[in-house]
Amino acid sequence: MPVPRFAGRGQAEQWFAREQGALLGMVGVARRLGCDRHTVLLTRNLAFQLSARGQLEEFRTMGLEAVSAARRLGELPLLGVSLSNLGVACWKLGRFTEAVEIATEGRDVAEQLGDLQTMAHSESTLGQLNSLLGHFPQALSHLEKSIAYERRLGASRAEAETLTLLSTLYEQWGRHEEAAAAARRAITLCDELGRHENKLVALTDLAFAQASLGDDEAAEVSLKQARALCEDNRDPGQVALTSALSAEVCHRLGRAERAAKFGEHALNTVSSNVSPLRRAKVENTVGRYLLRRGDAAPALSLHERAYELAGSLDFRIEMAYAHSGIARAQTALGRSEEADRHERSAEELFTAMGVPAGRRR
Numbered sequence: 001m002p003v004p005r006f007a008g009r010g011q012a013e014q015w016f017a018r019e020q021g022a023l024l025g026m027v028g029v030a031r032r033l034g035c036d037r038h039t040v041l042l043t044r045n046l047a048f049q050l051s052a053r054g055q056l057e058e059f060r061t062m063g064l065e066a067v068s069a070a071r072r073l074g075e076l077p078l079l080g081v082s083l084s085n086l087g088v089a090c091w092k093l094g095r096f097t098e099a100v101e102i103a104t105e106g107r108d109v110a111e112q113l114g115d116l117q118t119m120a121h122s123e124s125t126l127g128q129l130n131s132l133l134g135h136f137p138q139a140l141s142h143l144e145k146s147i148a149y150e151r152r153l154g155a156s157r158a159e160a161e162t163l164t165l166l167s168t169l170y171e172q173w174g175r176h177e178e179a180a181a182a183a184r185r186a187i188t189l190c191d192e193l194g195r196h197e198n199k200l201v202a203l204t205d206l207a208f209a210q211a212s213l214g215d216d217e218a219a220e221v222s223l224k225q226a227r228a229l230c231e232d233n234r235d236p237g238q239v240a241l242t243s244a245l246s247a248e249v250c251h252r253l254g255r256a257e258r259a260a261k262f263g264e265h266a267l268n269t270v271s272s273n274v275s276p277l278r279r280a281k282v283e284n285t286v287g288r289y290l291l292r293r294g295d296a297a298p299a300l301s302l303h304e305r306a307y308e309l310a311g312s313l314d315f316r317i318e319m320a321y322a323h324s325g326i327a328r329a330q331t332a333l334g335r336s337e338e339a340d341r342h343e344r345s346a347e348e349l350f351t352a353m354g355v356p357a358g359r360r361r
Helices: 009-032 036-052 056-073 076-092 096-113 116-132 136-153 156-173 176-193 199-212 216-230 236-252 256-269 276-292 296-313 316-332 336-353
Strands: none
Touching: 009 036, 009 056, 036 056, 036 076, 056 076, 076 096, 076 116, 096 116, 116 136, 116 156, 136 156, 156 176, 156 199, 176 199, 199 216, 199 236, 216 236, 236 256, 236 276, 256 276, 276 296, 276 316, 296 316, 316 336
């Protein structure tokens, strides 16, 4: 059978969409025939597309297949790659405890092999997971190790990705100046590489930091650049987050009509294929915008949904912001007892994570 050739990315993606069922079926055939090496290599090649297309359960299933096959082979390099992919799938699905175990094993395997690239990736993943769980000092340590490895390797693309994780960590922690600096460094690397897939993330990170510092004009400049990249981005969750923050910033700048369009677009873009992590942050962000424009009831509904999502994942920072948003909405609706209860819960979470009162969204 001839190897297919493609004139461009679009043709390759169309081919994958058409042949995906057959490709996934081949993994099952390889497993049943005991062809463990084929199983590992097939799943490795499928992982990126499944992740990019938001087919996260399929991504995890393939990852589990690959790890099992790699263990049977007893080959540490293949096990390391397979653990790395499975860890990403578990992270995107919000299975944080499972992901920490996988990423830790992946790092240990990489250390045995002296594989700096996988060590860097594993430390980055552990940094992100600890950030989501609200363990900010541990997260910072992992991310700094990852960036140090990536600089030794000259892996600028990987460094840019880790810098966006670092920017998000600092923003969640209330360290907005450091968040902005990390995001700017990521943007510089993206520009030097001529690659834009991570630039949208970095620009939105920068806008979050600028907005938190009270510089809405600068945040809107960053968001305008980010929105220009949205059409080429296949991650609906990231596009939705950019639109959600655009709604909040535009409203504060007095651009009510544009803000309404961005808010509506953000909620329309959030779908079942968007990770629950991203949905929680989008709904909290749009909820804050709606409350600021005086729509307390729909804002309350969004914050309550965000809390359900974040709580199911133990996504601590968005749990705190959901509690805070619910408290403000309940206050606006005249329900002071409920508001006080949620405000206390928010304060407990913020205090446990070390987020100062004056440095919150």
